[in-house]
Each structure stands twice: as C-alpha cells, then as structure tokens.
Amino acid sequence: MKGWHSRLAVLSDILDRFAVLIALVALLLLWELAVDLGRIPVFVLPAPTDIWASIVKNWSALLAHSWVTLLETLAGFGLSVAIGIPLAFFIVYSRIFDRIIYPMLVASQAVPKVALAPILLVALGYGVAPKIIVAFLIAFFPVVVNTVSGLASVDRDTLNLMHSMGASKMDVFRKVRFPHAVPSMIAGFKVAIAFAVVGAVVGEFVGSRSGLGYYMLLATGNFDTPLVFACVVFLTLMGIILFYTVGLLEVALGRWNRTARIAQAAEAASAYGM
Amino acid sequence: MGDKAAVAVRNVTKRFQSRKGEVHAVDNVSLTIDAGEFVSILGPSGCGKSTMLNMIAGLIPATEGSIELSGLLVKGPVHELGIVFQQHLLLPWRTILNNVLLQIEVRRLNKASYTERAEKLLRRVGLGDFSDRFPDELSGGMNQRASIVRALIHDPDLLLMDEPFGALDAITRDQMGLDFHHLSREEGKTVVFITHSISEAVFLSNRVVVMSPRPGKVEEIIPIELGRERHFELRDEPQFAQYTRHIRRLFERMGVFVEHRRA
Numbered sequence: 377m378k379g380w381h382s383r384l385a386v387l388s389d390i391l392d393r394f395a396v397l398i399a400l401v402a403l404l405l406l407w408e409l410a411v412d413l414g415r416i417p418v419f420v421l422p423a424p425t426d427i428w429a430s431i432v433k434n435w436s437a438l439l440a441h442s443w444v445t446l447l448e449t450l451a452g453f454g455l456s457v458a459i460g461i462p463l464a465f466f467i468v469y470s471r472i473f474d475r476i477i478y479p480m481l482v483a484s485q486a487v488p489k490v491a492l493a494p495i496l497l498v499a500l501g502y503g504v505a506p507k508i509i510v511a512f513l514i515a516f517f518p519v520v521v522n523t524v525s526g527l528a529s530v531d532r533d534t535l536n537l538m539h540s541m542g543a544s545k546m547d548v549f550r551k552v553r554f555p556h557a558v559p560s561m562i563a564g565f566k567v568a569i570a571f572a573v574v575g576a577v578v579g580e581f582v583g584s585r586s587g588l589g590y591y592m593l594l595a596t597g598n599f600d601t602p603l604v605f606a607c608v609v610f611l612t613l614m615g616i617i618l619f620y621t622v623g624l625l626e627v628a629l630g631r632w633n634r635t636a637r638i639a640q641a642a643e644a645a646s647a648y649g650m
Numbered sequence: 651m652g653d654k655a656a657v658a659v660r661n662v663t664k665r666f667q668s669r670k671g672e673v674h675a676v677d678n679v680s681l682t683i684d685a686g687e688f689v690s691i692l693g694p695s696g697c698g699k700s701t702m703l704n705m706i707a708g709l710i711p712a713t714e715g716s717i718e719l720s721g722l723l724v725k726g727p728v729h730e731l732g733i734v735f736q737q738h739l740l741l742p743w744r745t746i747l748n749n750v751l752l753q754i755e756v757r758r759l760n761k762a763s764y765t766e767r768a769e770k771l772l773r774r775v776g777l778g779d780f781s782d783r784f785p786d787e788l789s790g791g792m793n794q795r796a797s798i799v800r801a802l803i804h805d806p807d808l809l810l811m812d813e814p815f816g817a818l819d820a821i822t823r824d825q826m827g828l829d830f831h832h833l834s835r836e837e838g839k840t841v842v843f844i845t846h847s848i849s850e851a852v853f854l855s856n857r858v859v860v861m862s863p864r865p866g867k868v869e870e871i872i873p874i875e876l877g878r879e880r881h882f883e884l885r886d887e888p889q890f891a892q893y894t895r896h897i898r899r900l901f902e903r904m905g906v907f908v909e910h911r912r913a
Contacts, residue, residue: 533735533739536709537733540727540733541753542756
C-alpha cells in the first residue's frame, strides 16, 4: 500500500527536477503581472507576451540575423582554437615562448578588446571580418590559458617515472601531457564559446549590416523594444545552445572519473593524429 | 666491495639552490648494496633519503661523488630498474592492465608477449579480477599494488621504492609490506626501500641504513639477522624489539626523538 508519504516524495522529486523551470515560469508570470498592473509603457519594458508576439512576427528575420551572428561566433571560436592550441604547445615546450610570449599574452588581457572593435572596423570595413576577429580576440585567451595549465600541471614524479622508463618527449606528450590536459581544454572551450558570442555582437554593434547586434540597434532606433528583447532572447538561446554543445563533448567523452574515457579518446586521437 | 655490487654509492654529496639559499641535502654518503639484498634507507623527514633515491635512479645528478649500478656509472635517468613512489601515479584514463603495460609501451617492448606476465603478476598481488578497472574504482592499497606490478613487469634486477606505503593506512601498510617482501624475494630483486618507519625498515630488510637529519649522513648501517622469511609474529620477538630500540636510541642521540622524562 502506497501512503501519502511516498506520493509526497514523488511530488518533491518532481519539484526538485523541474525547480529551475518552475522558477522561470513563476518569474515570467510575475513580470507579466507587474507590467500589466504597473501600466509600464511597452517601449520601456515589454511584457513577456509582447516579446513573444514580436518573436512570432519577426521570426524569419530573427533567424536570418541569428545565422549571421552564429557563423561569426563559430568562426571566431574556431580561429581561437586553431591558433590557441598550437600556441599553448609552444608555450609549454619552448623556453622563449614561455618567457616572452606568455607574459605578453597575459598582459594583453588588460587591453579592453571591445575597444579594438572600432579600429578593426576602420581597417577591415563593414564585413564579417572585424566581428570574427573581435570574437577571436576574446575567445582566444581562455583556450590558451587552459591548454597551457592542463599540459603543464603534470606532477614531477609522473614525469620522473616516465623518464625512468626511457620515455621520449613525444611519449610524455602523447601518453601523459595531452590526455591529462583534455578536461582543462574543454573547460576553456566552454568559456571561449560564450565569450565568442559577446565578441561577435559587439563587433556588430560597432558597424554592420546584418546579425543580431545590428538588428538590435535597428530595433532600438525604431523604439521597437519588444524586438530588442526578442534579439536578446535569441542571443541568450544561442549562447546556451553553444555552451551545452561544447559541454556535450565532455559528456560524450565521459567526465573525469569517467574521464577515463575522455583522455582515452584523446590519447587515441593523438595516436592517429601524430 | 666487489665490482659487481648492484648499487655502489661513493662519497656522494648533494647540494642545491633554493629560494632560501643553498641546501645541503646529502653529505658524503657511501653505501654498497649486493645483488638480491633488501636494504632500507631510514631517516626523519628531510634527511635527503628521497634525494638519495633520485640520485641512484639518475633523475637528479650528484654534486660530488659517483654512483654505479652493476658496475655502470650513473650519468642520466637509469632505465634498467623499476621505481615505486609514495603516490601510485597510475594514469586515471588507463585501466589497471594498461597502466602496467605503459612500462612496456614506452620501452617499445612487445605488448602481446608481456600481457600474460602482467596478468599473472596482477593475480599474484590479488588484482586478478580488477585488470580492466580504472584506478578511481580501486582503493589506495590496490592502486599501489598495481604500481608495484608496473615496476616489476619488465623484470628489472633493481627496485627503488620511495616510501611506497607511506600514503596507506597502518593496517594496509603492514600487509602490503609483508606481501611485497615475499614478492621481491620470489622474483629475486635487489630492493632499495626508503622509509621513515623504524619497524617497517627492520621488518622488511636485510640491512637498515640509518640516516641523520639534514645534511643527511649515514649514521649507522645495521644488518638485520632475523632470517630470510619474515612473518608478522616476528614483530613480537625480543630480537625485533632489540633492533627497533637500538634505532630509536640512535634517533634520540641525534635529537630526532626527544624523550619526556618523569621528574
């Protein structure tokens, strides 16, 4: 016989599992009510239903602009991985890179890369190039830093053990350093992809003819606040989807205790690749 | 002192630079170990015993003096040996068996022909059913057994053990010590065993090298005549207590132990 105790347990389990969703719905309801009861003008703060209506109305334009921003983001992220990882290898393996390039790189983080966007615009025009470069500049650092720390954080005794086996530098890299670095690299990718979205949008703000950043500026100019919010919703969704897609890489390969599998896959990949 | 000594340490001194200036870690140590011996190097923390082991392995150079292994001068990392560290250092993304076979892969030996030996040794240390598990699925003691198998798999004559059971609980530690003693005797290995446990050193060794606090010097080398076969009961024997008392008094004399005398 199932008592109310177990039914209560089931209920609390459901609450537990969907807590975030429930809170979100509650928040949206509260928002809707506040706008309604407070008679807030729609150009100051649109209600969720206004935003939804705008999304429906401008669906195809939103999708088209999202597509542009997505491509810029992915290109910037791809570039940051393609350049960041080899650079990290050089930093770990070359004394000159470690002593000169790495400190410069760290110092360069004090430069607000967003402020470079207008300069890039002047140099590269209204096309996608300046957006990709701003996205790249922002996303690049976490890729490099996480890869460097992953490769370098192998402990002394493990290296000693490898040396006593007669391991070459390549053995140490393939069998220890690289697999060891993979989880930290993926963590860096997750930060980088979120940063890349920001970079692309900022690039669009400064000057462009397409993309969500451009569309937002356009909507602001027309006092179409629901559309501005619709753009924010699309950007947020894009960020979340990209973040979790990179996260999937981690889940697919297993997590650190199951990271077993992450690094195993990495090791296999490096065996094929190099 | 024959020229065939498994390990010959001659007047070895080690000094190195640290942020606080020069550290004199090891001072003029000489020591000869014959093939098949089980020798413990015993001393308090920071007496340079791990430094000694690293120099024997060729992982760090001696500042003065020389070390020969079976007549060959040590100039760089020595490959003809097996090392076990305090931490098991198994790679978390490899199974126990593949961790053992890492030794074989790196040495470019034939993996297939060593797999059988690996499995036999794993069974020998009680890990027969765990060869395809990952290190995080096993206890600290089990992982350390696997790392001992990794050190033995390529059948080296010399085993260097750097406080191998130091990270284990006392009960596991005693059992592992005994098991390892028997295993190393069976396999006919020469063992250099670093420890800071007096009873562990006496229980396992043919000879105990007692080192003084930094700079580490050889205070006394004590042959342990308790027979070849070691059993737990041995620890209750009066001779065993005599050895441990003798070493404890050495440590008291060096100021490592301070007795609280009754007024």
